[in-house]
Amino acid sequence: MKLNRRHTLGAAAALAVPALSAFVPPAAAQAKRAADIPLATFFAAANLSNAAFNPSGSHVALLVGGDGSKRRLVVLELATMKVTPVAAFKEADVINMHWINDRRLYLGSYDESRTEDAWRDPLGYAVDLNGENFRRLGWLRTPGRTPQPLGDDILYAYPTDDSEGWSNLKLFRQNTRSGAVRELDLAPWSVGLVLNQDGDAVATVTERGEKAQLRWRDDPKGAPGQWRVLQEWERFFGAVVWPLGLDGEGKLYVLTRAQRDHQALYTLDTKTGALSERPMLSVANFDMDPQLLWRDQRLVGVRVTADARTTVWFDADMKALQAKIDAKLPATSNLIDVPAQGASPWLLVAAYSDTRPQRVFAYHRETDKLTLLGNERSAIDPATQSAMDFAPYKARDGRQIPAYLTLPRSAGDKPSKLPLVVMVHGGPVARGPSWHWQPDVQFLASRGYAVLQPEFRGADGFGWDHLSAGFKQWGLAMQDDLADGVLHLVKQGLVDPGRVAILGGSYGGYAAMMGLVRHPEVFRCAVNYVGVTDLDLLYGASWSDLSPLFRRVGVTRLLGDRVKDAERLRETSPVHQAHRITQPVLMAYGRRDERVPIEHGERMRDALRKHNPNVEWVLYDKEGHGFYWKENELDFWGRVERFLAKHLAPKG
Secondary structure (H helix, E strand, O other): OOOOOOOOOEOOOOOOOOOOOOOOHHHHHHHOOHOOOOOOHHOOOOEEEEEEEEOOOOEEEEOOOOOOOOEEEEEEEEEEEEEEEEEOOOOOEEEEEEOOOOOOEEEEOOOOOOOOOOOOOOOOEEEEEOOOOOEEEOOOOOOOOOOOOOEEEEEEEEEEEOOOEEEEEEEEEOOOOOOOEEEEEOOOOEEEEEEEOOOOOOOOOOOEEEOOOOOOOOOOOOOOOEEEEEEEEEEEOOOOOOOEEEOOOOOEEEEEEEOOOOOOEEEEOOOOOOOOOOOOOEEEOOOOOOEEEEOOEEEEEEEEOOEEEEEEEOOHHHHHHHHHHHOOOOEEEEEEEOOOOOOOOOEEEEEEEOOOOHHHHHHOOOOOOEEEEOOOOOOHHHHHOOOEOOEEEOOOOOEEEOOOEEEEHOOOOOOOOOEEEEEOOOOOOOOOOOOOOOOOOOOOOHHHOOEEEEEEOOOOOOOHHHHHHHOOOOOOOOHHHHHHHHHHHHHOOEEEEEEEEEEEEOOHHHHHHHHHHHHHOOOOEEEEEEOOOEEEEEHHHHOOOHHHHHHHHHHHHOOOOOOOOOOHHOOOOHHHHHOOOOOOOEEEEEOOOOOOOOHOOOOOOOHHHHOOOOEEEEOOOOOOOOOOOOOHHHEEEHHHHHHHHOOOOOOO
C-alpha cells in the first residue's frame, strides 16, 4: 500500500507555506538493519542539543555532549571556524544557554547534589565567550532573552505562589559581572510578559481568580503600577489573547482565536485594545504555535507548526534564501535562523526529517556555502529509520482525528498485518510531537511495530472545536477515538487486530488503562507510565502541584462536577474498574511525582494483582513526572521492549 506522505499544509491568508520535500532513501541504501541498533543508541544523550547566534551573527554558541561526558558549552567563531570550550561541570549538564550580548552568555545547570528535590530549580551562570569571567548568578527559574542587549545585564522572572496557587511573577534585572540585582515594575499576578527594546515590561498577562487580562503600560519609565486593561477573558479555557512581541515601531503581535476556531497571529492597537480586522497569518486546520523571527527590530518571518514545523517569511530575500537552501538540502525540513541585528552574511540552518535527527549548518550568503557544525545524533543512520506520515482518520461519529503513523522500514513496500503500538500523549490539553525524528517511535519501529500517534478530541493545537469536544469525555469519546484509529488501520489491512498494544504517560497512561477497560477486544496489553487512575483525586488531592483554583474550576470544566457527576467519574476511573482488566499491564511511576503522585499507581497495582497475574510494576525512586536520569529511561524502555515482545508475539 502506497501511503500519502504529507508533511506541511498550506497557510491561510495570502501567505503560502512551502511544502517540504518527501524523501525516502531506497531500501538498498540501508547500512544495517534497524533491529540491530541497540536500545541505548536511540536514547543516548545528544551530540549537539542547541545552537544560537550571538546578536551580530559573528559567533555561534553550541551545547555539545553525547560522548560520555556531561553536556558542555562551546563557542564557534564563524570567520575562523575556531572552537573555544567555554563552560562545563563535572557532575551536571549545561541545560540551556542564550547570549546576553555579543561577548557574554547566560547558561543554566542543575545542582545534582540536591537529590532530595523532586523538581530542581536551575542554577544560573554567566561567562564571556572566551571562557573568562565566569560568575554564578543564583537560582534563576526563567531567565529571559531581551529584544536588545542590555549591556552585561540579564532579566529574569521568578514565579511565586500565594495560598490559592496563583502564579505571581516578579521581574528582576541583574548585572552579570557585579551580581547587583534590582526588582522592576510588573503588574501584580503576572504570568507572562513582553519587553520593549530597553528591557522594560510593557505588556503582561495577569491571572487572578477566574479571570485573565492583557495589560499595557504606556510609560514604562513612569510611576509603577500604571497598567491598563486591553483584553479580558475567562482564565481557564477562555479566548486567550497572548502577547508575543513588540517591533521597533511599537506594533504588538498577539496570538488569539478572536471568534475563529483556530488561533492566528494578529496585531493589537495598544491605545484601544482592538485587534486587527484580519489575522496577519493563520494556518488552515492548525493552531500555529508561532515563533517570531526578528532582524533589527523588524519582523522578518514566523515559524509555525502545521503537521510539521516550517517558516513563513515576510522578507523577500529570506524567501529566496529558503528556496536556495531547500534545493541544497532536499531531504530535510530546513529551519533558518538569522542574527538579531547587523548585516552578518551568516545564517544558521537546522535540518531534520522524520528519519534524520537534526543537523546544524552555517550558511554564508556571499559564498553560497553550507558548513556542517554538528549532528544531534551521529550514531543514527537515516537509511535504517522508518518513515512517519501525517495520517488523519475519521472517528465513529465522523470527527476527523489528526494522527501520525510510522510503519517499520522492515515491513517493506507492502506492509500488512503488522503489530501496532498506539502511543497516547499526555495533557490531554496538549499537542503531541509533530513530524520529526523521535527516539521512542523509531525504537519501537526498529523492533517491527507500527506506531500510531492520535490527536484525539480534547488535544490542543487543532482548534477550539476539537479541544472542547473532549470536555467531560475522559474515558468515553476520547477513548473511542483511540480504538477507532486501530479499527481504521485494521480495515486497511495494515495491522493485525490480535497484536495491538496501547502505551502512554500521564493522561496517556490513563488512556492506556481505560483502553483495556473500554475496548478489551481491541487492545491486547497496555503500558502505563505515571498515569492517572482515579479521577476524583484530581479534584481533592492536597499533595498535587495543581493549584487549588484549577482543581476547583479547571478540572470541573474538563471532567465535570465532582458531586453531580460522581458516578460517571467512578465508571471512567481505571482504579474502580480494575476488575474488568485481565490483559497484561506494565506500570511505571516516579516516587517524587507531584503531578500524578504514586498513590495512583500503587492503588491500581494492588487492585489488579488481586485477580490479574500479568502485572509488572516498577518504581523509580529519584524520578518525578518524567525521566531525568538516563539510566532510568533506558531501564524503562528495556522493560517495554521485553513486555511487548512477550505479549504481542504472533499467536499460534
